[in-house]
Every structure is written in C-alpha cells, then in structure tokens.
Amino acid sequence: MTGVRLDDISYRYGRGGRWVLRGVTVDLPPGGTVVVLGRNGAGKSTLLQLAAGVLRPSRGKVRDRPGPVGWVPERFPADQPFTVDGYLTAMARLHAITDPGPIASWVDRLGLTPYRGTRLGELSKGTAQKVGLAQALIPGPKLLVLDEPWEGLDAAARDLVPELVAEVVAAGGSVLVSDHRGETARLPGATTWTVADGTVTTGTPAAIGDRSGPAASGDRSVSAVSGDRSVSAVSGDRSVSAVSGDRSVIEISVPTEVAGRIAADLRAAGHEVVAVRAVETEVI
Amino acid sequence: MSALVRMRVAAFVRTGRALPSLLATLVVLGIIYGGGKAQAAEAYGFSAVALFPIIAWQAKLVLDTEPDVQRRLAITAVGHRRELAAGLAAATVIGLTTVVFAMLVPWVIGVVGIGGIEGPRAAGDLPLGAGIALGGWAHLASLVTAVGLGALASRPVTRSTLYGVAVLVTGSVLAIVLGLQGSFAPWIVPPLMAAARTLAKEPHAGSVIGLSAQAVLWAAVVVAGYARLRRTRS
Numbered sequence: 001m002t003g004v005r006l007d008d009i010s011y012r013y014g015r016g017g018r019w020v021l022r023g024v025t026v027d028l029p030p031g032g033t034v035v036v037l038g039r040n041g042a043g044k045s046t047l048l049q050l051a052a053g054v055l056r057p058s059r060g061k062v063r064d065r066p067g068p069v070g071w072v073p074e075r076f077p078a079d080q081p082f083t084v085d086g087y088l089t090a091m092a093r094l095h096a097i098t099d100p101g102p103i104a105s106w107v108d109r110l111g112l113t114p115y116r117g118t119r120l121g122e123l124s125k126g127t128a129q130k131v132g133l134a135q136a137l138i139p140g141p142k143l144l145v146l147d148e149p150w151e152g153l154d155a156a157a158r159d160l161v162p163e164l165v166a167e168v169v170a171a172g173g174s175v176l177v178s179d180h181r182g183e184t185a186r187l188p189g190a191t192t193w194t195v196a197d198g199t200v201t202t203g204t205p206a207a208i209g210d211r212s213g214p215a216a217s218g219d220r221s222v223s224a225v226s227g228d229r230s231v232s233a234v235s236g237d238r239s240v241s242a243v244s245g246d247r248s249v250i251e252i253s254v255p256t257e258v259a260g261r262i263a264a265d266l267r268a269a270g271h272e273v274v275a276v277r278a279v280e281t282e283v284i
Numbered sequence: 285m286s287a288l289v290r291m292r293v294a295a296f297v298r299t300g301r302a303l304p305s306l307l308a309t310l311v312v313l314g315i316i317y318g319g320g321k322a323q324a325a326e327a328y329g330f331s332a333v334a335l336f337p338i339i340a341w342q343a344k345l346v347l348d349t350e351p352d353v354q355r356r357l358a359i360t361a362v363g364h365r366r367e368l369a370a371g372l373a374a375a376t377v378i379g380l381t382t383v384v385f386a387m388l389v390p391w392v393i394g395v396v397g398i399g400g401i402e403g404p405r406a407a408g409d410l411p412l413g414a415g416i417a418l419g420g421w422a423h424l425a426s427l428v429t430a431v432g433l434g435a436l437a438s439r440p441v442t443r444s445t446l447y448g449v450a451v452l453v454t455g456s457v458l459a460i461v462l463g464l465q466g467s468f469a470p471w472i473v474p475p476l477m478a479a480a481r482t483l484a485k486e487p488h489a490g491s492v493i494g495l496s497a498q499a500v501l502w503a504a505v506v507v508a509g510y511a512r513l514r515r516t517r518s
Contacts, residue, residue, distance in 0.1 A: 014516065054356040055518055056364070071360045077351035081298035090294075093287035094361035135357065 003029040003174045004051055004143055009060035011046055020046045022198040023060070028143075028174045030066070033165060033187055036178040038195035044178040045074060045147055047195055051176050052145040066143050066174070068095055070136030074147040076128040078120045084131055085116045088138065095139035106134040110157065125152040137164065144168045146177040162186040180277065186249070249274065288358055288370035293377055296346045302378070305342040309382055310389075312338065317390040321402040325410050328401075328419025329483030331386055332426040333476045337456035339382055339427055343375035343434025344452060355440065356518055368514055371438075372507065375431045383423045387416075408486070418487055422479045425499035429459075429474035432506030441513045474502045 009024045020043040028034050028051065038044045049055040050062060052071040080087065088103050097103075107113055110130045115123060120131065129152045136144060149161050165175045165187060177187065192203040254262050263273045296302060312334045316327060350358070359367045394400025403412040410418070435441070437451035462469055463477030470478060475495040482491050 049356070049518075052360055053363070054359050056515060058516070069360045071357065073353045073357070075353065077353040077357070079351050080354060081295055090287065090291040091357070091361065094291070094358060096287075139361075 003027060003032060004065045004176075005063040006047075006051060006057075007061045007063055009050060009057045009062065011043075011050060011055065011058050019058075019198055021050075021195075021200070024198075024200045025060075026193055026200055026202060028176055030172055030174055031169050033169055033175045033177070033190040034193055035187060035190045036176060036193045036195060037180075038178075040180065042195040043198065044180075044195050047193070047200065048145050048147050048176055048178055052143070068139040068141050068143075070139060070141030070144045070168075072129075072132045072136045072144075072146045072149055074151065076132035078123060078128040078131075080120050083117050083119055084112055084123070087120055087131065088134055091135040092138050097139060102138045102140070103134075106137050110134050110160070126154055126157065129153055130157060133161075133164070140171070141168060142171075142173045144173060144175045146175070148178055148180065150179070150181055150183045158183070158186075285362060285366045285370045285373070288362055288367065289373045289377065291358075292346065292350060292370065292374035296349045296374070296378060299349055301345045301349055302342075305338055305345065305382070308338050308341075309335065309386060313386055313389045313393075317393045317399045317401070320399050321394070322399070323404070323409055324401045324412055324415025325418045325483040325487065326415075327390065328387065328415070329422050329480035331390075331419070332422035333460070333480050335382065335386055335423070336426045336430045336433075336459060336474070336476050337452070339379040339430035340434040340437065340452055340456060342378055342382060343431045344437045344439075344448060345434075346375040346378050347371050347435060347438035347440065348448075352440070352518075359518060364514075364518075368511055372431060372435060372510075375434055376427065379427045379431055383420075383427055387419065387423060410487075418483055418492070421492065421496070422476075422483055425474070425479055425496065426476055428503040429476070429499055429506070432503045432510070433459075433474075435510040436506060436513075440517055441510065443517070471498065475499055 005028075006024055006026050009021060010019060011021045012019045024047070036044045036047060046055065049071075050057055051065075052069050053062065053065055054071060082090065084107070085103075088107065089100070092098070092103055107116060110133060112127070112130055112134060115127055120128065123131065129149075133149065136146075144165070146161070146165075150158050153161070161183075165177065168175050177190075194201045194203060259276060263276055266273050313331065316322075316331055316334060355367065358370070362370065390400040392400075394402070401412075401415075404410060433452065433455040437448045437455070439445075439448060442448040442451055459473045459476055461467070462473040463475065465477075465481065475498045478498075479495050482488075482495065
C-alpha cells in the first residue's frame with residue numbers, strides 16, 4: 001500500500017506566472033491524515049490539486065499516488081443539467097462502478113435522499129457540497145482530498161466529515177484536507193503541512209495548537225479544547241447542548257489585542273488551544 | 285472513457301447548446317440546396333466547406349459546456365489523457381450527427397420538390413453512389429479538422445470567450461482564404477476548398493488520397509497542439 005509523495009514539486013499558472021509552490025517535497029503515508037494550513041491565496045488548493053492529480057506540476061513529480069482518488073473541490077460545480085441521482089450515477093460510471101449500491105448508501109448517509117430527483121442547480125450550497133462529498137466517496141478512495149470540506153455544511157454534516165476521514169484512513173487510505181476555519185481539532189492525530197511563501201512546512205499534531213503564534217494582526221478568534229467539567233456545566237446553553245464525548249471544542253471570538261494573552265491564559269488553566277485565526281465567518 | 289463521452293454529450297444536449305448550431309446548419313443547407321437540383325458530389329463539396337465553421341463552433345460548445353471544476357473532477361476519475369480524448373470524442377460524435385443530418389437534408393428537400401440532389405444528367409457526371417461516397421469523404425475531412433479547430437478555440441485552452449471566438453473566426457476565414465485557388469500556402473490550412481474543387485471537377489483517386497492525408501495530418505498536428513496546451517491548462 002502506498003501513500004503519495006510530492007517530490008521537489010514547483011508550480012506556476014502559465015509560463016510567465018508567479019511560482020505558487022517552489023521545490024516542495026512532502027510525503028503523505030498510507031493511513032495518514034494531513035491538514036493543509038495557510039492563508040488565503042497561499043497555495044493550499046493548488047497543493048491539494050497537485051496531490052489529487054488534477055494539476056500537473058511545472059517541475060518535479062508526484063509519485064506513488066494510489067487510486068481511486070476522491071477529490072472534493074472547495075466549490076461544487078452545480079451548474080450542470082443533471083439531477084443528483086443522474087450526476088452521481090454518471091460520476092460512478094467514470095470509475096467503472098455500475099452497481100447502484102454504493103450510490104444509494106452514500107446518498108442515504110449524507111442525507112441526500114429527498115434530493116435524488118432535484119437538479120443540481122436548484123440545490124442549496126450545503127446540499128451541493130454534500131453531492132461533492134458523495135461523488136468523491138462512492139469509488140472508495142484510497143486517496144481522499146478535501147478542499148475546505150466544512151464550508152457550507154450544516155452541523156450534522158460537519159460532524160460527519162471526521163467520521164468519513166477516519167473510515168478512509170481505517171481502510172488504509174490517505175486523507176489530505178485543507179482548512180482555514182480552525183476545524184482541525186476534529187481530526188485527531190492529523191499532521192500538518194503549512195503553506196507559506198511557496199514552501200511547505202510539515203508539523204506534528206501539536207503544531208495545530210501552536211498556531212496561536214501569528215496572532216499579531218486582525219480580529220482573531222480562539223478555539224479551545226477543554227476537559228474541564230465547568231464547560232459541560234453550561235448545559236442550558238443552546239450552543240453546547242449537543243456536546244458529547246470526552247473533549248469538546250468551543251469557539252470564542254476576542255479582540256485582537258488580547259488574543260495572545262487569552263490563549264496563554266487558557267493554556268495556563270490547563271486547556272488546549274487548538275487554533276487562533278482571523279474571524280471570517282460567524283462563530284457560535 | 286465512453287462513460288465520460290456519454291456524460292458530456294448528454295450535458296451538451298440537455299443545456300440546449302445544440303440548438304444554435306442546428307439552426308445555423310439548417311440556414312446553410314437551405315441556401316445550398318434550396319435553389320435547384322445539383323449533382324451530389326459538387327453539392328456535398330460545398331456543404332462540407334460551409335459546415336466547417338459550424339462544426340468547429342459546435343466542438344467548442346461541447347468542450348465549453350462542462351464547468352472547469354467538473355472537468356477537473358473528470359480528470360481525477362479517468363486521468364488527463366482519457367479526459368482529453370473523451371472531450372474530442374464527444375465533439376466528434378456531435379459533429380458526426382451534424383454531418384449525417386446535413387447529408388440527409390437534401391433528400392428531404394428533394395422529396396418536397398424544391399431542390400436537393402439529383403442523379404447524373406450529362407455525360408461525365410458521376411454515378412449517384414460515387415457522388416454520395418465522395419460527399420461523405422469531404423464531410424469527414426471537414427469533421428476531423430473542424431473538431432481540431434474547435435478544440436483549439438475551447439475555453440480550457442483560450443480561457444476567455446473573446447480569445448475563443450477570435451481563434452474560431454480566424455481559423456475558419458483562413459481555411460477558406462488560404463484554400464482558394466492560387467493560394468501561396470494551401471498546405472497550411474485544412475484541404476476543404478481543394479476538396480470542394482476536386483468534387484466539382486473530375487475527382488481522381490490520387491487527389492482524394494492526397495487530400496485525405498493532408499486533412500488527417502492537419503487534424504493530428506492541431507490535436508497534438510491542443511494536447512500540449514492542455515498540459516498546463518486543466
């Protein structure tokens with residue numbers, strides 16, 4: 001069983017374009033999960049598409065890519081004249097899958113059953129994104145590449161993503177996932193690739209928590225994982241009513257100037273700060 | 285690959301993009317066949333030239349139908365080469381349908397009695413069967429070269445409607461202008477005009493083979509160029 005190796009990869013869009021990535025060498029082992037981090041425009045999606053085989057590197061090689069590959073793009077292309085069923089059937093056939101079993105199973109699991117006969121263009125953004133997930137999962141991918149998979153999904157579907165990742169990994173597959181929403185805490189055991197200035201820095205799971213470092217400018221939010229019982233004591237709060245399991249993630253938004261201090265205070269209090277990021281969307 | 289061809293043909297037909305080129309085909313065929321009866325080889329020769337820009341446009345429309353991200357999804361499923369081949373195959377299937385339609389229309393017009401195609405009338409006229417066969421040959425030469433031009437004009441390569449239309453119009457105009465008798469570089473364009481001239485006179489096996497080779501070579505060079513450009517344009 002192989003993972004995927006990006007060997008001295010460089011990439012630019014067109015001959016005169018700027019280099020998005022330069023001399024990147026990284027390994028995604030079989031059974032591994034990697035979270036790709038980086039600012040908007042840093043090249044996360046490019047890196048993901050190179051790994052998935054969508055883009056060809058300008059220099060270097062991608063080796064040992066296993067198949068089939070499931071790629072979930074950041075925005076599902078809903079402008080197509082197919083129903084959900086028709087589209088997923090056609091996509092399955094591209095992978096030489098004619099058995100309707102896997103399609104029905106994923107449609108059901110992702111809550112798409114009521115939309116089977118709906119045209120893609122009439123779906124909400126979140127439902128269309130689920131169709132994007134389904135087409136990637138139907139062939140039973142050995143390499144699953146997820147570009148911002150949590151975007152637009154409802155709470156139930158967002159909780160499903162880590163399950164899906166765990167299942168692909170358990171089957172010996174590899175998963176590459178980009179994230180700028182600080183959802184990485186949902187993927188325990190993932191390593192990180194941080195894309196910045198055309199290079200990729202690999203990190204350990206702990207590095208996800210160390211992202212509080214760049215909290216220097218802009219409005220930031222702090223996500224904290226806590227084992228403290230006092231969190232669950234707020235059980236009357238709607239936002240934590242669905243929390244279960246040993247550990248929970250709380251998203252809070254704080255003024256930028258105090259973000260670093262609060263992150264430090266939370267750590268000092270024994271909590272794990274998993275992410276500090278600029279506020280781009282409404283938090284709980 | 286056939287699954288991707290089917291998917292793309294279905295998308296092209298369902299989005300209604302087939303209609304404008306179908307109307308253009310009908311207008312062109314009405315002009316060619318509406319005026320009176322003509323010999324099969326000569327009339328089909330003109331038809332093959334006139335359909336070249338329409339089939340090229342149609343090929344561009346087929347390749348433009350799919351959103352860019354969907355094309356990339358297809359690449360993850362079948363790989364770069366088969367995705368590229370499936371696009372060309374889908375455009376060829378649609379173009380072949382247009383060719384068959386265009387070759388049948390004069391017979392329908394003939395039944396109505398206005399114009400269409402007739403059998404040999406004077407000494408030296410080709411038998412009807414030979415005229416139809418040569419007409420089919422001219423249309424196939426037009427088809428393979430038009431699909432090549434349409435691919436070069438498609439959005440995956442040109443990335444903008446303006447550049448796409450510019451490539452399509454320039455290619456079509458050059459194919460006719462540089463194909464005129466006495467052209468300084470007839471070999472640089474698909475041999476449509478030369479084929480039409482051959483069919484209007486007495487076609488010889490030698491000229492048919494030579495022009496076939498030119499059409500195949502031209503299409504091969506253009507498709508190779510398309511494949512090369514697509515290496516960096518997914």
